[in-house]
Amino acid sequence: MNRLTQVAGAVMMAMAAGASLSAQASEVVKVGFLTTLSGPASAPGVDQREGFMLAMKMLGNKLGGVPAEVIVVDDQFSPDAAKQGADRLIKREKVDIVSGFVYSNILLAVAPAAFVSKTVVVSANAGPAQLAGAGCNPYFFSASYQNDATHEAAGKLMADKGYQRVAIIAPNYPAGKDASAGFKRFLKKDPAVELFPKLGQLDFATEIAQLRAANIDALYFFLPGGMGVNFVKQYAAAGMDPKIVRVMPAYDADQQMLSNGDLIAGVANTGQWSADLPNEQNRAFVAAYVKEYGHQPSMFASQAYDAAMLIDSAVKTIGGKVENREALIAAIKAANFKSVRGGFKFAANHFPIQNQYARVVTKGADGKYVNNMTQTLLPDHVDAYVSQCKMP
Amino acid sequence: MGNLIFEQVLNSLQFGVMLFLIASGLTLIFGVMNFVNLAHGSFFMIGAYVAAVAAGASGSFWLGLLVALPATAALGFLLEWLVFRRLYKKDHMVHVLATFAFILIFNDGVRMIWGPQPLPLNMPAAFAGPVNLFGLPYSSYRLLVMAVGMVVAVALYLLINRTRIGMWVRAGANNLEMVTAMGINIGLLFRLVFSFGLLLAALAGIMLGPLVAVQAGMGDDVLILAFVVVVIGGIGSVPGAAIGALIVGVVDTLGRSLLPQLFALFLSADAAASVGPALGSMMIYLVMIAVLFWRPSGLFPART
Numbered sequence: 001m002n003r004l005t006q007v008a009g010a011v012m013m014a015m016a017a018g019a020s021l022s023a024q025a026s027e028v029v030k031v032g033f034l035t036t037l038s039g040p041a042s043a044p045g046v047d048q049r050e051g052f053m054l055a056m057k058m059l060g061n062k063l064g065g066v067p068a069e070v071i072v073v074d075d076q077f078s079p080d081a082a083k084q085g086a087d088r089l090i091k092r093e094k095v096d097i098v099s100g101f102v103y104s105n106i107l108l109a110v111a112p113a114a115f116v117s118k119t120v121v122v123s124a125n126a127g128p129a130q131l132a133g134a135g136c137n138p139y140f141f142s143a144s145y146q147n148d149a150t151h152e153a154a155g156k157l158m159a160d161k162g163y164q165r166v167a168i169i170a171p172n173y174p175a176g177k178d179a180s181a182g183f184k185r186f187l188k189k190d191p192a193v194e195l196f197p198k199l200g201q202l203d204f205a206t207e208i209a210q211l212r213a214a215n216i217d218a219l220y221f222f223l224p225g226g227m228g229v230n231f232v233k234q235y236a237a238a239g240m241d242p243k244i245v246r247v248m249p250a251y252d253a254d255q256q257m258l259s260n261g262d263l264i265a266g267v268a269n270t271g272q273w274s275a276d277l278p279n280e281q282n283r284a285f286v287a288a289y290v291k292e293y294g295h296q297p298s299m300f301a302s303q304a305y306d307a308a309m310l311i312d313s314a315v316k317t318i319g320g321k322v323e324n325r326e327a328l329i330a331a332i333k334a335a336n337f338k339s340v341r342g343g344f345k346f347a348a349n350h351f352p353i354q355n356q357y358a359r360v361v362t363k364g365a366d367g368k369y370v371n372n373m374t375q376t377l378l379p380d381h382v383d384a385y386v387s388q389c390k391m392p
Numbered sequence: 393m394g395n396l397i398f399e400q401v402l403n404s405l406q407f408g409v410m411l412f413l414i415a416s417g418l419t420l421i422f423g424v425m426n427f428v429n430l431a432h433g434s435f436f437m438i439g440a441y442v443a444a445v446a447a448g449a450s451g452s453f454w455l456g457l458l459v460a461l462p463a464t465a466a467l468g469f470l471l472e473w474l475v476f477r478r479l480y481k482k483d484h485m486v487h488v489l490a491t492f493a494f495i496l497i498f499n500d501g502v503r504m505i506w507g508p509q510p511l512p513l514n515m516p517a518a519f520a521g522p523v524n525l526f527g528l529p530y531s532s533y534r535l536l537v538m539a540v541g542m543v544v545a546v547a548l549y550l551l552i553n554r555t556r557i558g559m560w561v562r563a564g565a566n567n568l569e570m571v572t573a574m575g576i577n578i579g580l581l582f583r584l585v586f587s588f589g590l591l592l593a594a595l596a597g598i599m600l601g602p603l604v605a606v607q608a609g610m611g612d613d614v615l616i617l618a619f620v621v622v623v624i625g626g627i628g629s630v631p632g633a634a635i636g637a638l639i640v641g642v643v644d645t646l647g648r649s650l651l652p653q654l655f656a657l658f659l660s661a662d663a664a665a666s667v668g669p670a671l672g673s674m675m676i677y678l679v680m681i682a683v684l685f686w687r688p689s690g691l692f693p694a695r696t
Contacts, residue, residue, distance in 0.1 A: 039508065042508060074508070172666070196668075197648075198673055202604040205403040205407070205534065206400065206649045210396065212396070230605065238522055
């Protein structure tokens with residue numbers, strides 16, 4: 001039934017788009033932005049859109065100096081709806097580039113059609129192992145990270161601290177499995193408990209009981225969007241031992257600071273970006289973002305902002321001739337832009353080589369929560385799958 | 393280990409009680425009026441939305457509850473009079489199609505009014521923390537949900553078995569012609585049963601709102617579970633719904649927590665991590681199939 005609702009929604013969306021379809025000048029770079037904008041899993045998608053649109057505003061709605069059109073489509077957190085949305089972007093709107101993508105299952109559902117039609121995909125978040133290893137593709141670029149990376153950093157952080165009984169909870173879907181694999185790769189031992197709730201699950205009573213009974217010292221939780229918000233609330237309401245060390249991915253922590261700051265104060269988190277990274281372009285980004293939206297940007301927003309800046313640099317390099325896909329790909333690969341995370345270059349599989357940092361949620365002087373960078377965990381980190389990638 | 397079992401039993405009960413709140417109204421409406429209401433889950437959602445808005449405006453969860461219950465029941469009363477009463481005599485397929493249309497209307501309606509983002513509905517402050525239950529810290533709000541559900545179950549039992557209106561309802565479920573012949577205003581009785589069933593759905597939505605998320609489509613998944621409960625318990629039977637809800641609550645909670653561990657005993661860690669959770673979430677459907685295999689009309693069939 002859920003599926004029927006979504007199909008109906010997608011049909012209506014397509015009809016609305018048909019009405020607004022008009023003849024476009026050929027000298028326009030068209031970008032489709034496909035992301036999750038409805039339901040409890042949508043907070044990251046909204047952040048992405050804000051980051052991307054902020055970059056577009058700062059670039060004067062141009063990419064590489066060429067007028068640009070960004071068509072935003074809601075994937076409704078459903079691979080079916082996403083496929084229909086992508087179909088419309090690729091076949092009817094004939095976009096040159098598709099960006100967005102919070103969730104790996106959505107990206108994996110959409111990517112093959114984009115590759116066949118020679119549409120360039122620049123993921124602003126999802127980075128599944130499939131696309132980093134054997135399934136790597138010249139048309140795919142990640143402006144974010146390979147899914148395992150933040151979790152590898154978390155595993156390193158916990159291994160360094162030498163916790164004895166460690167638990168991990170992650171959703172039962174591709175990125176959740178990547179999270180577990182990455183975390184264990186650097187934890188270098190088996191966790192005492194591994195829990196895989198259903199993606200989108202919102203009630204964690206069962207899982208919390210298991211964590212309580214397992215008598216753990218440290219917990220790593222990767223629960224994106226509304227899942228994490230609910231988990232943190234229910235974890236506190238269930239009276240879990242506050243001495244249990246908790247670590248989470250940086251992008252989840254950024255979002256929780258807005259709604260659950262007091263419940264995650266002091267919680268460590270890991271990622272490739274932090275709002276307080278000391279470089280010129282990051283300071284400009286954070287200031288502009290706060291001015292535009294009235295709250296701190298999240299890692300999702302930073303990635304989407306970078307995705308726009310990356311595309312901008314590539315279109316500029318090739319003088320706006322995006323129909324030459326070979327040239328466009330080579331120009332993106334060069335990554336000739338200033339990332340808000342500092343150093344940024346692509347590995348052979350088109351995933352970034354970048355630092356992974358530890359951060360901690362702290363209460364600022366104004367009573368609002370911020371994330372402060374504490375250390376560099378993995379400098380110039382390369383993902384674990386690059387050797388399996390034979391770029392055709 | 394003892395504590396884990398105790399906590400999971402509490403969790404199963406809480407989940408079961410929540411399912412009973414939804415399924416009882418669904419089965420009541422089907423039992424009395426022979427009407428399949430797929431839009432039942434939408435009233436679960438509408439109750440939660442109205443409560444979230446009222447609680448957000450007033451700052452009080454309880455005020456939200458007090459506003460949302462009569463508001464949802466009144467909407468149900470109105471819709472029954474406008475639309476649903478015209479459908480009773482028609483085929484079940486017509487019920488399904490018409491009420492499915494209402495699901496789409498309601499889901500898009502709340503999206504139009506309140507946007508695609510979930511609305512916040514916080515637990516009442518007095519129930520936000522844990523309480524100590526024989527050494528186990530347990531969410532006091534979950535205990536509250538359980539208490540509300542059990543009070544409703546007892547009240548419903550008394551209402552149906554000990555009052556005049558309950559007698560009419562029972563009679564209506566068994567022999568409609570006879571009840572009509574005795575001069576009971578069957579139209580009004582139906583309308584009351586219908587809005588009361590929706591009130592129970594709204595109550596479930598409001599109680600669950602702070603635990604899950606108040607969002608468009610939140611009733612859809614719940615409705616599927618409620619149908620599983622009704623089918624296991626026997627369509628139209630309120631005691632059946634109670635037993636069915638408890639079975640589903642226990643099987644789902646234990647399935648999700650124990651199956652992955654069970655598989656880890658004889659499968660590789662990776663295989664267990666993918667098979668266990670998947671099978672765990674399938675368990676209730678397997679139980680439903682088993683029940684239907686041996687008792688095709690459910691455990692406590694109301695109509696024979």
